[in-house]
Amino acid sequence: MSSMLDAEAGTRPVDIETMRESIGLLLGPDAATPEGEELAGLTGLLRGHMQLIIPEIEQAAGKLPTDDVPRYCALACIGEARAKLRTAAGDGPHRAAAYARKLARALAALCDHYEALMGVAMCLACDKPIRDREASMPYSHVSASGGAACAGRIHTRCAHVLRRR
Known part of the structure; x- marks a missing residue:
């Protein structure tokens, strides 16, 4: 099989x-x-x-x-x-x-x-894939030391979520 x-x-x-x-x-x-x-x-x-x-x-x-x-x-x-x-x-x-x-x-x-x-983008807030038709936005989180801690995309619906790293 x-x-x-x-x-x-x-x-x-x-x-x-x-x-x-x-x-x-x-x-x-x-x-x-x-x-x-x-x-x-x-x-x-x-x-x-x-x-x-x-x-x-x-x-x-x-x-x-x-x-x-x-x-x-x-x-x-x-x-x-x-x-x-x-x-x-x-x-x-x-x-x-x-x-x-x-x-x-x-x-x-x-x-x-x-x-x-396959290059699937993952939401930095919820760790779920961002599908083709889902609304998303760029996201970058700056660390306390001033350097970028992470940059990528998040679902628009996740924009209110604060994620601590």
Whole structure:
């Protein structure tokens, strides 16, 4: 199945929001660990997400110079993710849940690399991506010593948020 998904790379859009929602089911602040068939289904979903995003990251990383640090980091993350995909959950519900959480953490890292390689701008106030149609504004925070602590963009809706660094 993996080779079939790899062959179709580029034909299906990568839906990062859906992938992050799936991750949140296991790693979110209010996440309850599912059991039985629900856990097995979620594990399969995470594996499928990983199989879809890995070729996209490889393709984007392949466009960078071979000595580029983001390329190296993304490819190392892919290697770790593939190692997790090759392993099995193990016996028992505790090991199955632990395996699913490992997959979720690996998928979260892959999503981060995908967004970084695709040039997705992140809001400095809420740490969420700024989508194409979302209103945003430039933001720069000056440190107490007078140097720029961070510069980038924030959602317009986040302009009232004071974020301490």
